[in-house]
Amino acid sequence: MQNNNTDLRIIRTKESIRVALVELIEEKGFEAITVKDITTRAKINRGTFYAHYQDKYDLMTKSEEEIMLEISKIAKQNYPAVIATLESDSPSLKPFQLAVLVFEYLNENNGFMKAALGPKGDLSFQTRLKDLMWKTLFENESNALIKEDSLLVPAQYLASYLASAHIGVIQQWLNSGRKETPQEMARILSTITLNGPFFAAGLKK
Amino acid sequence: MQNNNTDLRIIRTKESIRVALVELIEEKGFEAITVKDITTRAKINRGTFYAHYQDKYDLMTKSEEEIMLEISKIAKQNYPAVIATLESDSPSLKPFQLAVLVFEYLNENNGFMKAALGPKGDLSFQTRLKDLMWKTLFENESNALIKEDSLLVPAQYLASYLASAHIGVIQQWLNSGRKETPQEMARILSTITLNGPFFAAGLKK
DNA sequence: TACTATAATAAACAACATGTCGTTTATTAT
């Protein structure tokens, strides 16, 4: 009796499907891909694909879930410390460290991330990733944003602003060839957010 | 000899196609829509659709171009004044006024905007809209962002940050039922951007 | 009002993608 996770044939098949998927998304975009494209590229029979996944959306969702889980772990393990630091007087170190971890993870999974977050990527993934960030910022039990009584704007717009802005910077980094190191990107993102975009631009003193 | 743009049959047909498109995007998302879906909903023959549009992407692109053109006009007419104000000492009035104009336009075209920018919308439209903002911020001839010599971060990340953040707030507003007025939204967006997100949250003094 | 150009229609077409079969072959675990 073989195990689903140890049978070499299954591992090989799924691996080649994943590789083909990433390649094809970068080439023609997720929506333009057919199941036949994937199986031809992966050199497997079309029937075999359907033995493992319901359709291309099922494949994409399952690939995405693995990524989301990892990012979620990183965020949950580090977010409370970030907020605590922000509430203190020197909010400069911890947010930077969390950002470094995230950018290092993105860097390692660059192939999939670029494909999924790029202009030909998967809108539903981008939406879910934003939701993850949004909830981390907004719905967390010990969250400063919703406890704070001196908010100048509604908290949900603050969360949307931050979540979209951060993902926008990540997309720019991925699509322009990741020329900066994860450390440098973490510095950039922290600088803009902590100081405000116009201060970071030198347009406000 | 009838004119392409005045024949009532053509106007009626195109109008019903547009209405059907918006409805269907909200229901099942743009990518899941078939040409048959559109023509059934619009109560026209499928052949008639192909007499006016190449495919559903052609239809979407043409609908989007009208929107983009209007937004682009608003931005181009008002952006120089915004930058001029930012370079002076009291950068608070003009950005707000530009934002009001944009939010009023979005409010008027709420049906299409919600469909196209929503979670089931069109990724390529969102990408192009960001590009439009990005270029307005970054590539404009008389642009302070690229002239400024006291930048703390690379200008393209600043532009990506701002473009994504703004569209994120717009999406949040559209998807949560447009409870705030365009004026209120303009205030919210201006406040976060001019002061920085953490100042707006009261987390930074 | 009656005419005529043309838009809209119904119907059929080949090409292709989808998802599902049953059968055969190859590989794995015990």
Added chain:
DNA sequence: ATAATAAACGACATGTTGTTTATTATAGTA
């Protein structure tokens, strides 16, 4: 060695696409 399982193969019904045909309906005009 053998039972279990995955992969490959070919075939099938179904649905969508984009195009084309002959026919009907109608808007603008003389």
